[in-house]
Amino acid sequence: MKTLFTLILSTLIIGTSIAKQNDIETKSVEINNLISFVVDNYDAEDLEDRNITFLIQTKNDQVDGENLVMLRQSFKLISERLSENSTLSLVTYNKINGIALPTTSAKEEKLILHTLTDLKGSIAEFYSDGIALGYQHAEQNYNDTMQNIVVMIRMSIKAESDIVDISKDEQNAKKLKKKQKTNALLITALALLPELINVIKD
Numbered sequence: 001m002k003t004l005f006t007l008i009l010s011t012l013i014i015g016t017s018i019a020k021q022n023d024i025e026t027k028s029v030e031i032n033n034l035i036s037f038v039v040d041n042y043d044a045e046d047l048e049d050r051n052i053t054f055l056i057q058t059k060n061d062q063v064d065g066e067n068l069v070m071l072r073q074s075f076k077l078i079s080e081r082l083s084e085n086s087t088l089s090l091v092t093y094n095k096i097n098g099i100a101l102p103t104t105s106a107k108e109e110k111l112i113l114h115t116l117t118d119l120k121g122s123i124a125e126f127y128s129d130g131i132a133l134g135y136q137h138a139e140q141n142y143n144d145t146m147q148n149i150v151v152m153i154r155m156s157i158k159a160e161s162d163i164v165d166i167s168k169d170e171q172n173a174k175k176l177k178k179k180q181k182t183n184a185l186l187i188t189a190l191a192l193l194p195e196l197i198n199v200i201k202d
Helices: 002-021 031-041 065-081 109-117 130-140 160-201
Strands: 024-030 050-058 087-094 098-105 147-154
Touching: 024 031, 024 130, 031 065, 031 147, 050 130, 065 109, 087 109, 087 130, 098 109, 098 130, 130 147
Parallel strands: 024 147, 050 087, 050 147
Antiparallel strands: 087 098
């Protein structure tokens, strides 16, 4: 009986892990490649609804110069190409950590562009870890009728230290995602434990 219980519980955990792994897709792109990324991934003829959390790297108090121009042009294109029901949110990490724009219609172009121009001023509360915040926000605003995605936008590599920073960011994102999956599995298993025991008793 103990063996049967262990087998059922193991099957449940493995199955939940596979399902959870596909819940939120993560993509990473350097800002210089952002426009081509949008063109390659989001077709104007594609009507699939998406719920995207954009994680924007900030190395200063504001994104400015060429990086800001690239962001604005890219998000104009994103707003045009995403479906009517698609949503997006803007979360910053690195120098500034916070939610600059909560989940909003992808068609709210003026609001999105205004937020990009003043990221710091748009954040109501600052945090210590923007990447963790971004994934938490994505989980909390998960929409099971849409494709849920986290897109990490990295600033241009200008120095050796930047390469190290980017590597650490991506490693932290992977570790956080793995930790969230483990927590979700434990919660699910504990919640179903009484039902499994009853099934085995019967």
